[in-house]
């Protein structure tokens with residue numbers, strides 16, 4: 001399958017390229033119809049997806065069968081003040097990709113987030129539950145989803161959460177670094193969600209691309225925990241002797257409000273290609289092992 005991957009220098013983009021190159025994800029062999037020679041990997045220096053003319057020129061030249069949009073402005077706090085940049089990347093970019101995919105008949109997988117939900121619930125959100133983001137990042141991502149669904153018939157929206165990959169910055173790497181440097185970490189224990197392996201997500205994206213079951217999907221590792229639980233698991237697995245203590249959101253204020261509960265239910269995955277996502281602990285343990293082995 002001829003594929004364009006945007007945001008290819010980011011966490012998820014990297015995992016998609018890596019599993020296509022090797023033929024294997026951590027949870028199994030990928031479908032056989034993906035070949036790295038048919039993948040065009042791009043990031044903002046190759047194409048700014050918020051530019052419609054440039055996006056049209058690029059995609060009509062490459063003529064992919066599908067586009068996977070991993071490009072986004074993901075700095076949740078910065079989204080509160082850099083509103084223009086956030087809207088361009090997270091709303092206008094996906095709209096442009098949707099318009100052009102519709103024009104050229106390509107499938108589009110657009111990646112979204114648990115932060116489109118308010119966080120007021122206490123049971124995992126299903127794909128069709130109403131969205132109502134509490135911060136600027138979630139609002140721009142919500143608008144991106146709407147634009148994609150309005151403009152492209154062959155679109156998959158895949159919401160992921162608390163993502164970690166081998167390349168790029170993420171919460172798990174930050175916790176390891178802080179624990180090593182300070183010997184102590186304080187982490188919020190009143191925000192709940194699903195730590196999610198970008199490698200597992202990448203595998204499910206490829207499987208989904210081989211179907212025509214367009215629509216909204218949740219794709220997170222199984223089990224729910226707090227950021228504190230996540231940090232504790234990572235630091236213990238990394239074998240770091242550090243004190244990890246819980247704190248409340250009130251004690252650790254950030255510029256952006258975050259949902260208190262944003263766990264997702266992968267109902268549509270189960271109903272279609274099957275949910276092969278691992279328990280969050282199993283995925284985190286393998287991730288930390290490999291990270292440490294690689295010299296991190």
Ligand SMILES: NC(=O)c1ccc[n+]([C@@H]2O[C@H](COP(=O)([O-])OP(=O)(O)OC[C@H]3O[C@@H](n4cnc5c(N)ncnc54)[C@H](OP(=O)(O)O)[C@@H]3O)[C@@H](O)[C@H]2O)c1
Pocket residue numbers: 006007008009010011012013043044047048049050069070071072073074088089093111112113114141160161162163164168169
């Ligand atoms: N990270 C998480 O915890 C998390 C949680 C839930 C959902 N998600 C979603 O998952 C997807 C992948 O996230 P990720 O963590 O892999 O992201 P990432 O590591 O931040 O990578 C995103 C990439 O997109 C690029 N980009 C930004 N604006 C662009 C534009 N206008 N045109 C083209 N490229 C642009 C970024 O370049 P620069 O670095 O130069 O900006 C970066 O290389 C995103 O849709 C994100 O919203 C992530």
